[in-house]
Amino acid sequence: MPESTVLELKNITKKFFGTTVLKGINLSVKPGEIHAIVGENGAGKSTLMNLIFGMPVIHETGGFEGDILMDGQIVNITSPRQAMELGIGMVHQEFMLIPGFTVTENIKLNRERTRPNLASKILGSAMETLDYPAMRRDSQQALEKLGLAIDESTLVSQLPVGYMQFVEIAREIDKTHSRLLVFDEPTAVLAESEADHLIAAMKRLAEQGIAILFITHRLDEVMACSHTISILRDGELVKTLKRDETSVEEIAELMVGRKLEREQLPSRTVPPSDEDIILEIEDLRVEMPGERVKGLNLKVRRGEILGLGGLAGQGKIGIANGVMGLYPASGRIIKDGQPLKLNDPRAALDAKMAFVSEDRRGVGLLLDESIAINVVLSSIEAQNKFLRSTIIPGVRLLDRKAVHDYTLKMIKDLDIRCTGPNQPVRRLSGGNQQKVCLARAFSLQPEILWVSEPTRGIDIGAKKLVLDLLVRFNREYGMTIIMTSSELNELRRICDRIAVVYNGKITGILPPDASDRDFGLMIAGTHPTKEVG
Structure with a gap:
């Protein structure tokens, strides 16, 4: 091993509850090197970075096998x-800033500089006062290394999102003896111009001898700044690979290439048609x-399972x-020949569409409510289902028996593992919480079901059950399903067609059995040379 290696990983293996998520990883990074780590969601990138940074989740779940070396010596982090x-x-994907503190106070948090005063001379160093001028100078130097002109006395809450990311980075490089920085999706919340600025700042840090591990889904950024790329x-x-010896197309193909696990799906009475x-x-x-x-354009065939893929x-x-209608939108949506009013969730529901969000805990579920309430709430609000009339005209009450039954x-049909309808959703496993989300959507009896990242954060066994449920909804009830997933293999398992999204538009549409090369090219934003889809 060369002496100049800052960090080396040897045969790193990590298991979560019996599932192996890292399998014998060997990797090294040198001073001044930007080493990109790329892969689809679930590839193990964030787990690897959490392991390097000693995050509690690693050691609370049994630790790991293998060795981490710094300067050739085994370390126990x-x-x-x-x-x-x-x-x-480590610069985390989620901000670790205190909005009510200034830029300087955030950069110097837990490393404040102090100066003596009369009280400290008598009572000891604990009585020293904060040396704000010195801390401002330190903060300004860290910001200048990033090529950024920010007033260090500004409250973080007053900064644009992009600048908050730079404050996170400035805090790390202000630390003495910083030798390796881990960037976990640092450009995910940045505008294009801000991302370009961050890439330039990373290059400057590398020129100063700081090693960088760079996790990103954006392959153009990988090619713009990295020296080495691990897939x-x-x-x-x-x-x-060395950046100069590869291409975006090769990287994308390596990311998605795997044995296609497509089962024999149940047949349909009427297959989807372009007509x-x-x-x-x-x-x-x-x-x-x-x-x-x-500016995206797409046509969805009645009764199909259409996948939306991409990085x-x-x-x-x-x-x-x-x-x-959950985020501001413009354009034209036509369902069954009728235009749909945008920016109006009720209009979407009235058009017989339902949505299972990618954020099931934040948007999709009321965690402290019962399974029953979660299953029927949307259909009560949108369709006045599960209500019974009273002797008072116009007044209806919840039909508790109908809800219970x-x-x-739904618990039986979807195999929701629980103690009964009254169990709080918070106490269910991730896979069973996702089934509750599907049950809620199904209670609306939609003609179109949008389902986003349906298997995110659930174990392998539960993933199969969720995908099987989507196929069942489609086959038995003729439901058109539009499924968004970062896991291409899932889309290839159950979808009729897969539309690949790049830079906010459809690059193309492929059949699930298209080659890894074709998928790789489209994911990278390049059309295959031959006609597909």
Whole structure:
């Protein structure tokens, strides 16, 4: 091993509750090197970075196998504090800032500089006062390394989102002896111009000898700044390449290439047809942070399962959120020949569309309410179902027996593992929570079901059950399903067609058995040379 290696990972293996999520990873990074780590969702990128930084989730779930070496010596990193003492910093995907503090106070948090005063000379150093001028100078130096001109006395709450990301980075590089910085999706919330600025700042840091591990889904950024690229797939290190010896197309193909797990799906009485279009999307634009849609066109065939694939941040998540009225949208949506009013969730529900959000805990569920309430709430509000008349005209009450009976039916039909309809949803596993989301959507009896990242955060067994349910909804009830997923293999398993989204638009539409090369090209924003789809 060369002496100049800052960090080396040897045979790193990590299991979560019996599932192996990292499989014998070997990787190294040198001073001044920007080493990109790329892969689909679930490839193991964030787990690997959490392991390097000593995050509690790693050690609370049984630790890991293999060795981490710094300067050729094995180190035992069991907490973020130990990682920082070794010179490792991490810029997280979620901001770790205090909005009511100034830029300086956030940068110097827990590393404040003090100066003596009369009281400290008598009572000891604990009585020293904060040396604000010195801290402002330190903060300004850190910001200048990033090429950024920000008034260090500004409250963080007054900064644009992009600048908050730079404050996070400035805090890390202000730390003494910073040798390795881990960037976890740092450009996910940035505008294009801000992302360009961040890439330039990363290059400056590398020129100063700081090693950088850079996790991103945006392959154009990888090619713009990295020296080395490692591709993870299903917890394995597929290949490590030099940037000058590869291309976006090759990287994308390596990310998605795997044995196609497509089962024999139940047949249909009437197969989907290009002559029977249930939904047309024309010039759709959606202002969803990190997932903007930029003039997308798409036709959906009645009764099909249509997949929406592509890398994170390219806009695929924004499509359903825009059509269903959750984020500002413009363009034209036509269902069954009738225009749909945009920016109005009730109009979408009235058009017999339902949505299972990618954020099931934040948007999809009332965690402290019962399974029963979660299953029927949308149909009560949107369709006045599960209500009974009273002797008072116009007054209707909840029909508790109908709710109870229907929820029992859903629990049985969807195999929701629980103690009964009254169990709080918070106490269910991730997979069973997702089934409750599907039960709620199904209670609306939609003609079109939008389902976004349906298997995110659930185990392998539960994933299969959820996908089987979607196929069942489609086959037994003729429900048109539009499924968004970052896991291409899932889309290839159950979808009739897969529309690939890149830079807010549809790059093309492929059959599920198209080659890895064709999928890789489209995911990278390049059309295959031959006609597909």
